Amino acid sequence: MATVAVTDDTFDAEVKNSEIPVVVDFWAEWCGPCKQIGPALEEISGEMEGKVKVVKVDVDANPNSPAAMGVRGIPALFLFKDGQVVSNMMGAKPKAALIDWINDSI
Template identity: 75%
Template structure:
């Protein structure tokens, strides 16, 4: 299962009302570090299929969600459980670090 693109309009349905824990990746086309972690997030999405959902929000096209959450720098990763933020992480990280962050949060 690949990462799911989410917009401001679909954010509540896809993230806050999800049955599974959700990792939200706030990113932009021009952001180099965002592109660095993209492939790792795709792999983790496959690895954790059925356990978590990983979604991506383009901050240039969808400014509402990141501003509600106080996102100041990207890439910004937020873990939601039962509609609430339980953890967040700013900046690029290697796949192993992303995986251990996910493990701690779920």
């Protein structure tokens, strides 16, 4: 399963109402570190399918969701479980660190 693009309009349905934990990646097209972690998040999405869902929110096209989450810099990753934030991480990290973070949080 590939990552899912989420908008301000679909954020609650895709993230807060999800049956499984959700990793939300707040990113932008112009953000170098965001592009660095993109492939790792795609791989994680496939490898952890059914265990966790990975979604991406373009902060330029969808300013309300990151504002509501208090995002000040990108990439910003938030892990939601049962509709609540259980952990967050700022900045680009290697794939192994992302997997460890997800496993520790779910």
